[in-house]
Amino acid sequence: MGVNRKLAAAMDACQIKQVELAxxxxxxxxxxxxxxxxVTDRDIRRWLDGKTQWPQAKQRVCVEKVLGRSAIDLGFVPRSKSAAQAPPEDPMYRRTLFAAATGTAVALTTGAARPRLxxxxxxxxxxxxxxxxxDDQALGGAQQVENHAVELAMRIKSSLAAGGASAWVRTKLYCLASDVTCSAAFAAIDAQARTRARIGLDNKQGPGR
Known part of the structure; x- marks a missing residue:
């Protein structure tokens, strides 16, 4: 662990201070x-000091956009090889993520009374x-984190399709499903699976969509 000189140089080149970058x-x-x-200027200081070597996926994606360089070029160090290497994209898994993201999960029960959520x-x-x-904060980029998030998003959608609920509960569950789908997408970003990540972020669901 040491000072992140690459990040400091990129900030100097863009003439951006810590508060403005945050x-x-x-x-x-x-x-x-x-x-x-x-994100606060304290977080930026931790990046510069090397205390945080691999920020959360959404933070990395956005600092890359602001400074115009990849996370690696900004001096960040992946916590595991899986976070730096791109695994093969699985078409079936992409379809599963798309289903979770777009809310096309179907009810798992038919012909039974609709449970009340x-x-x-x-x-x-x-x-x-x-x-x-x-788990995401502890592991970062682990396939199990992405799998768990996708599976949970599917179960929330399936529950909404199968059960009745008040407008308030449905809104809460749709918002939660959107957050979970984003977590799956950011885990995919960690794993450099950009196609799966883009599906999740482009199609995250909320109430009324």
Whole structure:
């Protein structure tokens, strides 16, 4: 771990200070995910000091866009070989991610009474999403994180298709499904699987879509 001179040089070349870089990254995160980011100048200092060597995927994507260079060229160091090497794209897996992203998951039950979804279902899915976020922060770029996120997004969509719910609960679940799909996409970015990532980010679902 040491000072990230490549990042410092890129910031100097673009004449961007730490506070301004954080602001621009947050704006790009907002454009990418629909929610403005929370990067601060303290985070930028940690990058420059080398304390954070491999930022979160959405942060890396956006700093790449702001500074016009790849994460590697900006001096960031992948936490594992899988994060730096592109695995083969699986057409079947791309279709699965597309289904989760576009909300085409179908109900797994037919001919049965439609279960009523409530706050307990929102809490259950949200707790599982928290596990995915924790795994992503700990592992970064792991296929299991992406797989878990895709599978959870599909189950949320399937539950919405199979069960009745109030407008409030449906809105909460659609927003959660969108967040989970974004997590799958960012895990794909970590793994350099850009096609899968683009599917997820281009088609993330929310209420009313």
């Amino acid at each position: 602001r621009r990254i947050n704006t790009e995160i907002g454009a990418l995910t629909g929610r403005e980011g929370h 409530g706050q307990s279902d929102v809490n259950r899915f949200r707790a599982e999403y928290a596990e995915i976020v924790a």
